Amino acid sequence: MPMERKPRLRAKAGRTAAQIRWLERQLADRFVAEAKKRGFRARSVFKLEEIDRRFGLLRKGQAVLDLGAAPGSWTQYAVRKGCRVVACDLLEMAPVPGAEFVQGDFTDPAVQEQLRARLGGPADVVLSDAAPNTTGLRAVDRLKSEALAEAVVELLEAVLRPGGACLLKLLKGAEAAVLARARPLFAGYRLIRPAATRAESSEIYLLLTGFGGPNPKPAAEG
Numbered sequence: 001m002p003m004e005r006k007p008r009l010r011a012k013a014g015r016t017a018a019q020i021r022w023l024e025r026q027l028a029d030r031f032v033a034e035a036k037k038r039g040f041r042a043r044s045v046f047k048l049e050e051i052d053r054r055f056g057l058l059r060k061g062q063a064v065l066d067l068g069a070a071p072g073s074w075t076q077y078a079v080r081k082g083c084r085v086v087a088c089d090l091l092e093m094a095p096v097p098g099a100e101f102v103q104g105d106f107t108d109p110a111v112q113e114q115l116r117a118r119l120g121g122p123a124d125v126v127l128s129d130a131a132p133n134t135t136g137l138r139a140v141d142r143l144k145s146e147a148l149a150e151a152v153v154e155l156l157e158a159v160l161r162p163g164g165a166c167l168l169k170l171l172k173g174a175e176a177a178v179l180a181r182a183r184p185l186f187a188g189y190r191l192i193r194p195a196a197t198r199a200e201s202s203e204i205y206l207l208l209t210g211f212g213g214p215n216p217k218p219a220a221e222g
C-alpha cells in the first residue's frame with residue numbers, strides 16, 4: 001500500500017505558522033475534499049447530514065431558520081433538501097440561491113424581528129451551528145457557549161412551531177445548563193457527536209424534538 005503523504009505548504013510571506021498548520025490540516029482532511037467535490041462550502045455539512053440521516057430532521061417544504069450560517073454549507077444542504085431557509089450570521093455570506101439571508105447578531109431583538117419577518121410564520125426547524133470566538137480558557141469558553149445556546153433557546157418561543165425541532169451546537173460542559181433551560185420545552189433530546197467532528201474539538205450537538213410551544217402567560221390577577 002502506498003504511504004500516505006502529508007501535504008506540506010511552504011512558508012509564504014503573510015502566512016503565520018498557525019495559518020500554515022490550518023491549511024495543511026484542511027488539505028489532509030477527507031471531509032474537506034468531499035465537501036468540495038459535492039459543492040458544499042464547508043466540511044461542517046457532514047455533521048448536519050449525519051444527524052439528518054439518523055434522525056430525519058429535515059423534510060421538503062419545511063421552513064428552516066439557520067443561525068450562525070456562514071459560510072453556508074448547512075443552508076446549502078437544507079435548500080437541497082427542499083426546505084425554505086432563512087439564514088443569519090454576523091459575517092457576510094455569499095448568496096445561496098433559494099435562501100434568504102440576514103446579516104447581524106441573532107441575539108439582537110432588531111435582528112430577531114427581521115428573521116421573523118423573513119420567515120413569515122413559525123419555523124419547523126431551527127438550526128444553530130453558531131460558535132462564539134474562543135479564548136482557549138476552558139471555563140470562559142464554556143460560559144460563552146452556554147450563553148449563545150441559551151439565546152437560541154430563548155428565541156425558540158418566538159419562532160418555532162409547536163412540534164418543531166432544534167439542533168444546536170455546544171461546547172462539552174455547557175450541556176447541563178442548556179438542558180436545564182431547554183428540556184422542559186421539548187418532548188425529547190439527544191446529545192450527538194457526529195463523525196465529522198475534529199478529534200481535538202470539544203463540540204457536541206444537542207437535538208431537541210417535539211417543541212411544546214410558547215409558555216402560556218400566567219393569567220392576570222384581579
Ligand SMILES: C[S@@+](CC[C@H](N)C(=O)[O-])C[C@H]1O[C@@H](n2cnc3c(N)ncnc32)[C@H](O)[C@@H]1O
Pocket residue numbers: 041042044045067068069070071072073074075088089090091104105106107129130131132
Ligand atoms: C462554525 S460557523 C458555521 C458554519 C455553517 N454551519 C456552515 O456549515 O457553513 C459559526 C458561525 O457562527 C457565527 N456566529 C457566532 N455568533 C453569532 C451571533 N450571535 N449571531 C450570528 N452569527 C453568529 C459566526 O460568525 C460563524 O460564521
